[in-house]
Amino acid sequence: MANRVIVCKGCCCGNVDRGHDEVPVEFLEKVWAERNLEREAKLTISGCLGTCEMRNVVLLRTEGGRTWLGGLSEKVEYEAIVEWASNSANREGAANLPAVLEKLEFEGNQQLSLIDILPENP
DSSP states (O other): OOEEEEEEOSSSTTOGGGTOOOOOHHHHHHHHHHTTOTTTEEEEEESOOSOTTTOSOEEEEETTEEEEEOOOOSHHHHHHHHHHHHHHHTSSSOOOOOHHHHTTEEOOOTTOOHHHHSOSOO
């Protein structure tokens, strides 16, 4: 199983009308394509992940488990996710979480199944 990066773009995440920072979907999709990361770390832009209190949530899913990140607000944080995916693609298992992302980690819904968070037409 390849690693998966699931970026919430649901009811709250990226909703600038609610005062939340924009989610740079176009940037992520462009970089994923340029670096050909899709084979090793699938990028999914999803609907609501159900952790609205965190806003701008990303779920990193690996064979070893799940890492929830919340409150992403700066481009450098999304760039760190790209680097994590790129580094994970070049090694067995997942890469360590970049320091800039460690402060954003939180305990999310570990029982949420992948089918619950993927769009119906990926």
